[in-house]
Amino acid sequence: MASGSAIRGSRVGAGPMGEAERGEAAPRFWVSYWCANGHETRPSFSVEAGAEAPESWDCPRCGFPAGQDKENPPSPVRNEPYKTHLAYVKERRTDEDGAAILDEALAALRARRGG
Numbered sequence: 021m022a023s024g025s026a027i028r029g030s031r032v033g034a035g036p037m038g039e040a041e042r043g044e045a046a047p048r049f050w051v052s053y054w055c056a057n058g059h060e061t062r063p064s065f066s067v068e069a070g071a072e073a074p075e076s077w078d079c080p081r082c083g084f085p086a087g088q089d090k091e092n093p094p095s096p097v098r099n100e101p102y103k104t105h106l107a108y109v110k111e112r113r114t115d116e117d118g119a120a121i122l123d124e125a126l127a128a129l130r131a132r133r134g135g
Contacts (some may be wrong), residue, residue, distance in 0.1 A: 054093045059086070
């Protein structure tokens with residue numbers, strides 16, 4: 021059993037946290053956003069700051085983009101998979117080009133080695 025004079029669950033300056041301590045809450049408005057998975061999220065925005073709700077919001081549950089139109093949510097962003105250097109080379113060259121380049125390089129190597 022631990023001994024000590026600290027009261028469990030408290031910290032320096034801790035006290036009741038009501039509106040009297042924090043002040044009045046700013047007036048807010050809530051906007052509903054829906055993602056392609058049907059999740060709804062409702063962030064709030066300040067009325068006084070003149071904040072405008074953005075067109076889209078990232079869904080906190082699945083990470084997909086969410087829009088304000090429940091019937092037509094934005095489609096998920098398609099991420100391109102990582103490509104290796106060889107994959108990029110194969111996009112630019114045909115197999116015949118690759119074979120010709122390889123033959124040329126082997127010929128140059130053999131010529132340098134004297135064979």
